[in-house]
Amino acid sequence: MISEANYITATFIDNERKTIEVLLRNDDGTKVHPYILEYNPKHPICKELLKVCSLDELHENTWSKKKEEVKLFEDSVIRIAEKTGQFKKIVESRLKLNEKSKAEEFFNALFDFLLTDKKEHIDRLFNFKLHLFEQDVIKKSKNEKVKSNIRKSKTPIDAFKEFVKIWEESN
Amino acid sequence: MAVRVPLYLSGTDLQEMSSIQVNQLVDQIVYQYSTDPTVVLSVVGSSGNLDAITDTRLQAGAHSTSATAFPSEATTAEPSTVTVTYDKLTSTTTNVSPTADTGKTWPIYYTAGGDIRPMSLDDVKDTFLHPAIDLLSAATSTSQQAGTYTIHTATTLAGATEVSGANTPIFTDTRADTTAYTAGAIPETLDQPITITNYYLFRINGSDTSYTPPMFVRGDNDLQVMPDATFEALAKEWIRHTAAQSADGYAISYSMGVSGSGNTRGSGIANTVLTGSGNYQIFQAGADDYRAQEFPDGSTSTAATYYLRINKS
Numbered sequence: 001m002i003s004e005a006n007y008i009t010a011t012f013i014d015n016e017r018k019t020i021e022v023l024l025r026n027d028d029g030t031k032v033h034p035y036i037l038e039y040n041p042k043h044p045i046c047k048e049l050l051k052v053c054s055l056d057e058l059h060e061n062t063w064s065k066k067k068e069e070v071k072l073f074e075d076s077v078i079r080i081a082e083k084t085g086q087f088k089k090i091v092e093s094r095l096k097l098n099e100k101s102k103a104e105e106f107f108n109a110l111f112d113f114l115l116t117d118k119k120e121h122i123d124r125l126f127n128f129k130l131h132l133f134e135q136d137v138i139k140k141s142k143n144e145k146v147k148s149n150i151r152k153s154k155t156p157i158d159a160f161k162e163f164v165k166i167w168e169e170s171n
Numbered sequence: 172m173a174v175r176v177p178l179y180l181s182g183t184d185l186q187e188m189s190s191i192q193v194n195q196l197v198d199q200i201v202y203q204y205s206t207d208p209t210v211v212l213s214v215v216g217s218s219g220n221l222d223a224i225t226d227t228r229l230q231a232g233a234h235s236t237s238a239t240a241f242p243s244e245a246t247t248a249e250p251s252t253v254t255v256t257y258d259k260l261t262s263t264t265t266n267v268s269p270t271a272d273t274g275k276t277w278p279i280y281y282t283a284g285g286d287i288r289p290m291s292l293d294d295v296k297d298t299f300l301h302p303a304i305d306l307l308s309a310a311t312s313t314s315q316q317a318g319t320y321t322i323h324t325a326t327t328l329a330g331a332t333e334v335s336g337a338n339t340p341i342f343t344d345t346r347a348d349t350t351a352y353t354a355g356a357i358p359e360t361l362d363q364p365i366t367i368t369n370y371y372l373f374r375i376n377g378s379d380t381s382y383t384p385p386m387f388v389r390g391d392n393d394l395q396v397m398p399d400a401t402f403e404a405l406a407k408e409w410i411r412h413t414a415a416q417s418a419d420g421y422a423i424s425y426s427m428g429v430s431g432s433g434n435t436r437g438s439g440i441a442n443t444v445l446t447g448s449g450n451y452q453i454f455q456a457g458a459d460d461y462r463a464q465e466f467p468d469g470s471t472s473t474a475a476t477y478y479l480r481i482n483k484s
Contacts, residue, residue: 013473033324036439044311069470120448
């Protein structure tokens with residue numbers, strides 16, 4: 001079913017990293033169709049997938065895809081904001097803020113993000129994890145267990161706590 | 172009851188079948204099941220008897236207007252969720268009454284003492300029928316699962332037949348089409364979906380594989396090669412009966428849902444959604460006509476993944 005001949009790419013499609021979407025070519029190679037499966041190394045179809053795409057590659061593909069999606073989303077927001085004149089307004093209003101209020105705003109937003117369980121923060125958790133993994137301290141770290149804990153963390157503060165462990169190890 | 176080694180005629184000698192030959196008989200039994208399955212899934216318009224599954228997507232919030240200034244984001248309605256229920260799978264089980272065991276119905280085997288004896292029905296279950304059900308209910312979608320069902324995301328699938336016959340999807344994953352919403356068109360139509368993936372139900376095709384016919388005891392107590400038609404008719408009756416009514420934990424059933432017992436079949440069915448909290452947009456349509464609306468936005472997330480499962484019980 002899944003082979004090197006029809007395999008294109010595969011990514012996790014949920015935060016829990018339990019569900020995989022595999023893109024496959026059809027028999028004559030003219031169409032691409034998705035195939036969704038549970039990550040279960042004992043399942044025969046998952047075994048087929050893991051022969052052509054390792055778990056590490058799956059994580060890397062997922063990271064790249066999410067990064068691209070986030071970039072596309074941010075670009076679209078900026079385009080809309082520019083088109084409607086809101087971008088200019090936002091920039092001007094930001095410039096008018098004095099340093100103190102900017103700092104307060106920043107600290108409030110940071111504490112709100114880390115210390116509350118608001119749904120919108122949980123929705124941003126994946127992007128936050130991506131951001132953590134882009135830090136040099138994480139990239140260079142060999143502590144796979146803590147990295148795995150970051151991947152599995154359910155809240156921003158949990159992810160940040162694990163990040164701090166690696167940061168402390170590096171200092 | 173036990174797994175037996177059936178005898179076949181090799182030249183003029185009786186010989187015990189190899190495991191390959193026994194497996195060929197099991198494959199033929201699977202094929203016989205595929206010619207007339209007793210646990211059948213069909214695609215219906217609504218009210219199927221398998222669990223319903225839901226597709227959710229964001230739609231724009233209702234627009235707000237003011238004659239003096241743009242309505243603020245706080246007072247403009249948030250995007251809401253549209254839910255579409257898919258209840259299109261029905262399972263039908265047909266009970267059959269197979270030929271009763273006369274004591275000489277089934278293939279023969281050598282006993283430990285070297286006697287020749289016909290297999291009992293329990294022997295047949297252990298040797299042929301239950302291994303066939305094990306194959307039929309496996310997690311793969313090959314000809315060894317012929318007559319059972321799988322899910323695919325295209326309208327064709329090699330080695331399988333689309334069940335509805337009209338390329339009717341059993342589920343359509345949709346999301347809001349963010350490119351369809353523009354500020355200049357406020358008030359925008361609230362629900363503007365785009366199809367992401369259609370999912371279809373397929374029945375796996377059978378493969379009429381060759382096999383070595385076993386020997387059996389005739390009514391006059393002579394031994395004879397079992398005619399293909401006899402073996403195939405018996406196999407068909409009994410595998411159909413077993414799949415529908417087994418009292419030994421080998422009856423086949425299907426379920427649809429996020430979780431459940433049994434093996435998943437084919438592609439999972441993903442309900443993907445956008446997770447944004449709303450893209451606030453404004454439009455001044457006239458000197459005293461200020462409008463605002465929040466459009467769907469955000470990155471893609473999988474709200475739920477459903478699986479078709481085949482179970483034996």
